[in-house]
Amino acid sequence: MKYQGNIIKMKSSLAEPVEYVLPIGDKHIALNKFIHQKIILTYLHQINCISCGNKTNKSFGQGFCYTCFTESPQASECVLHPDKCKAHLGISRDQEWANDHCLQPHVVYLAVSSNLKVGITRKTQIPTRWIDQGASRAIIVAETPNRHIAGTIEKFLMQFYSDKTSWQGMLKGKIEQINLHSEKEKAYHYLPNELKQYCTSDNNISEIHFPVDQYPTKISSLSFDKSEKIEGILTGIKGQYLLLDNSFVLNIRKHNGYLIEIETPE
Numbered sequence: 001m002k003y004q005g006n007i008i009k010m011k012s013s014l015a016e017p018v019e020y021v022l023p024i025g026d027k028h029i030a031l032n033k034f035i036h037q038k039i040i041l042t043y044l045h046q047i048n049c050i051s052c053g054n055k056t057n058k059s060f061g062q063g064f065c066y067t068c069f070t071e072s073p074q075a076s077e078c079v080l081h082p083d084k085c086k087a088h089l090g091i092s093r094d095q096e097w098a099n100d101h102c103l104q105p106h107v108v109y110l111a112v113s114s115n116l117k118v119g120i121t122r123k124t125q126i127p128t129r130w131i132d133q134g135a136s137r138a139i140i141v142a143e144t145p146n147r148h149i150a151g152t153i154e155k156f157l158m159q160f161y162s163d164k165t166s167w168q169g170m171l172k173g174k175i176e177q178i179n180l181h182s183e184k185e186k187a188y189h190y191l192p193n194e195l196k197q198y199c200t201s202d203n204n205i206s207e208i209h210f211p212v213d214q215y216p217t218k219i220s221s222l223s224f225d226k227s228e229k230i231e232g233i234l235t236g237i238k239g240q241y242l243l244l245d246n247s248f249v250l251n252i253r254k255h256n257g258y259l260i261e262i263e264t265p266e
């Protein structure tokens with residue numbers, strides 16, 4: 001089958017293993033069934049902004065045209081720097097968007113993708129955020145009424161924990177053995193009293209299994225900016241990456257808004 005359209009990041013649902021769907025144009029392609037089969041992706045040399053839909057020669061901030069990157073609330077400073085979110089003070093690019101996104105319950109979590117990292121997300125984005133990062137295990141440390149407080153806690157914990165995923169380690173399936181219960185306890189003790197109040201007593205550890213049989217030992221990163229045609233046997237999916245021929249990886253999220261044709265066996 002051939003499908004054509006603009007792609008955006010894969011949607012996922014928590015199952016054993018995670019199930020992935022690729023949105024392309026107005027279609028959704030379930031991808032897990034193509035593992036061990038050949039797929040061909042061809043870039044049709046057009047990018048449409050994921051916010052306004054206009055054509056753009058270059059993608060800014062993973063899918064925006066330059067105008068939206070500088071003006072759209074989805075590309076606000078607080079997306080990358082949550083502690084700088086000012087929505088709770090009534091300051092934002094779009095207060096309606098801020099009400100729905102920033103002034104909503106958030107969680108601060110510790111997750112193990114390959115290394116241990118601290119992160120935050122809107123509560124409704126759990127477990128999507130963890131799946132997108134390729135995290136194998138995660139625990140919620142704190143729950144806050146808005147993005148700003150979650151960002152403040154994260155910023156504080158960044159003195160002790162990385163906020164980055166080692167994507168290469170994650171894709172090679174190298175997972176550090178971390179005791180998340182004791183790390184959560186440490187995190188609680190690190191926090192100043194005014195932030196401790198947001199820590200949760202729920203110590204559930206989420207475990208996530210990805211559809212990857214065998215992890216690659218070496219990886220090469222593919223991009224439509226360099227190759228128009230990307231093809232191979234789909235050997236697994238983890239985070240927002242397709243693994244091809246057990247050594248090549250394609251970050252789908254990086255190509256948000258790219259116009260693609262995908263050819264699958266059925």
Ligand SMILES: [Zn+2]
Nearest residue numbers: 049052065068
């Ligand atoms: Zn735009």
